[in-house]
Amino acid sequence: MSQVVTPFSAERGLSERHVRILDAAERVFARAGFHAATMNDIAAEAAMSPGNLYRYFSSKDAIIGGISERDRTEVAADFAQLDPSKGGLLDQLEELGRQHMVRKPREKAIIALQIWAEASRTPEMAQICAGFDEVVEQGLGAAVAAAKASGELPSNLDQARFLTALFMMADGFFCRRAVDPNFDAAAGAEALFAAMRGLAQTMLLPPADGQTL
Amino acid sequence: MSQVVTPFSAERGLSERHVRILDAAERVFARAGFHAATMNDIAAEAAMSPGNLYRYFSSKDAIIGGISERDRTEVAADFAQLDPSKGGLLDQLEELGRQHMVRKPREKAIIALQIWAEASRTPEMAQICAGFDEVVEQGLGAAVAAAKASGELPSNLDQARFLTALFMMADGFFCRRAVDPNFDAAAGAEALFAAMRGLAQTMLLPPADGQTL
Numbered sequence: 001m002s003q004v005v006t007p008f009s010a011e012r013g014l015s016e017r018h019v020r021i022l023d024a025a026e027r028v029f030a031r032a033g034f035h036a037a038t039m040n041d042i043a044a045e046a047a048m049s050p051g052n053l054y055r056y057f058s059s060k061d062a063i064i065g066g067i068s069e070r071d072r073t074e075v076a077a078d079f080a081q082l083d084p085s086k087g088g089l090l091d092q093l094e095e096l097g098r099q100h101m102v103r104k105p106r107e108k109a110i111i112a113l114q115i116w117a118e119a120s121r122t123p124e125m126a127q128i129c130a131g132f133d134e135v136v137e138q139g140l141g142a143a144v145a146a147a148k149a150s151g152e153l154p155s156n157l158d159q160a161r162f163l164t165a166l167f168m169m170a171d172g173f174f175c176r177r178a179v180d181p182n183f184d185a186a187a188g189a190e191a192l193f194a195a196m197r198g199l200a201q202t203m204l205l206p207p208a209d210g211q212t213l
Numbered sequence: 214m215s216q217v218v219t220p221f222s223a224e225r226g227l228s229e230r231h232v233r234i235l236d237a238a239e240r241v242f243a244r245a246g247f248h249a250a251t252m253n254d255i256a257a258e259a260a261m262s263p264g265n266l267y268r269y270f271s272s273k274d275a276i277i278g279g280i281s282e283r284d285r286t287e288v289a290a291d292f293a294q295l296d297p298s299k300g301g302l303l304d305q306l307e308e309l310g311r312q313h314m315v316r317k318p319r320e321k322a323i324i325a326l327q328i329w330a331e332a333s334r335t336p337e338m339a340q341i342c343a344g345f346d347e348v349v350e351q352g353l354g355a356a357v358a359a360a361k362a363s364g365e366l367p368s369n370l371d372q373a374r375f376l377t378a379l380f381m382m383a384d385g386f387f388c389r390r391a392v393d394p395n396f397d398a399a400a401g402a403e404a405l406f407a408a409m410r411g412l413a414q415t416m417l418l419p420p421a422d423g424q425t426l
Contacts, residue, residue: 033334035248110333117330120323120391121246129392164404171388172381178333179342191377198415199408 014070021046021056022070025063030107034060034114061124064115068128072135075100079139082146089147090200093140094193101173101192102185109178116171133167140166158205165199166192227283234259234269235283238276243320247273247327274337277328281341285348288313292352295359302360303413306353307406314386314405315398322391329384346380353379371418378412379405 014022024046028037039060043053057063078099082092119125140163147153169192177183227235237259241250252273256266270276291312295305332338353376360366382405390396 031334033248033330035246113326113330113333116388116392117246117326120326121244126392126394133393158407161404161407164401165382165408168382168385168389168401168405169378170381170385172383172385175329175384175388176381179329179339180346181339188377188381191374192381194371194374194416195378195408195412199411202411202415203407 018056018066021053021063022067026067026107026111029114030110034064034118064125065128067111068115068132072132076135076139079143082143084146084150089143089152090197093143097189097193101170102189106177109174112174113178137163153200154204156205157200158203162199162203165203166196169195231269231279234266234276235280239280239320239324242327243323247277247331277338278341280324281328281345285345289348289352292356295356297359297363302356302365303410306356310402310406315402319390322387325387326391350376366413367417369418370413371416375412375416378416379409382408
């Protein structure tokens with residue numbers, strides 16, 4: 001087994017009804033904003049009664065938790081597919097990036113921004129975001145470590161700083177895509193990938209004390 | 214005159230009362246969120262009557278416009294201070310970055326995220342954000358062009374892509390600072406600056422057709 005990370009969890013096995021509610025909530029949040037959206041709006045969008053909706057999710061926060069959990073499971077599964085035996089890990093990371101940043105509709109970026117804005121003020125939502133980030137950090141960290149070990153990336157790459165730069169770029173990508181309707185997602189992603197490759201060669205650890213270059 | 218950009222506009226000359234309202238609104242938005250905040254909350258925070266507040270700003274959107282305009286004027290003035298005769302432009306850009314990203318309180322990042330979340334759904338707010346971005350893009354673009362001309366940066370630097378990567382990192386910095394109360398702003402900014410220097414050397418234009426390396 002040469003996978004870089006092990007799968008995050010068993011398939012959550014969401015019911016058709018759960019999926020329908022989460023999809024409806026995403027559309028409502030993207031349109032109305034998380035704050036203004038009501039459980040009634042979400043029930044209407046999902047074509048069910050509010051009473052029925054509450055049998056599945058007790059609050060908007062619970063729905064956000066469900067959306068985040070679903071995304072987290074999907075991202076973790078995608079990271080688990082990374083496999084050095086399939087080719088270069090940077091190529092595979094680019095493909096994973098295209099899938100989540102470019103091929104998803106702009107609405108996903110708008111929802112992410114709504115959730116982050118809530119999370120900036122409420123510890124519960126910040127906790128949900130931290131849980132999602134952890135999955136990405138683990139997946140990306142494991143991939144970078146594997147690429148260093150295989151020689152695809154320099155062994156003296158400053159991994160912590162490299163990942164910080166990548167995370168900032170990825171978050172900024174989502175911000176710009178959400179805020180600017182004319183943002184060119186494909187060009188933005190290619191700039192990010194080019195930056196990833198440039199930084200992988202230049203963001204190196206300083207030589208240890210007493211060591212000469 | 215060797216300044217890289219000319220000042221954006223004359224000092225706006227905000228009255229003491231305007232300044233007090235904008236400061237109060239920033240505190241309220243950071244605490245309650247833009248959406249939940251009311252004009253009454255802002256009036257109370259500014260220690261004035263709602264009626265008096267409305268004499269200065271007709272709505273929350275007008276206040277956001279005022280906050281953005283104030284920030285824009287300040288950032289434009291700071292870019293106008295960049296001057297190749299004072300030393301390396303990358304050093305000066307780092308110092309400008311520290312000033313706006315690290316030395317400002319975390320509340321500024323939270324407010325930025327609140328505004329972006331609104332802007333992702335409302336064209337008027339997106340317009341305000343676009344106006345702010347334009348000032349940064351002009352200032353940074355002029356600085357990079359000057360550094361290319363002086364030989365501080367490679368003449369074949371892919372300026373458009375380089376700036377896209379920097380903007381994404383800067384926006385992502387604000388996101389992470391707003392969402393994660395434990396985010397190390399100084400370390401994040403240093404990662405961004407290191408990335409800027411690495412990319413400045415590696416993010417180059419492809420050689421023109423027919424040209425050999």
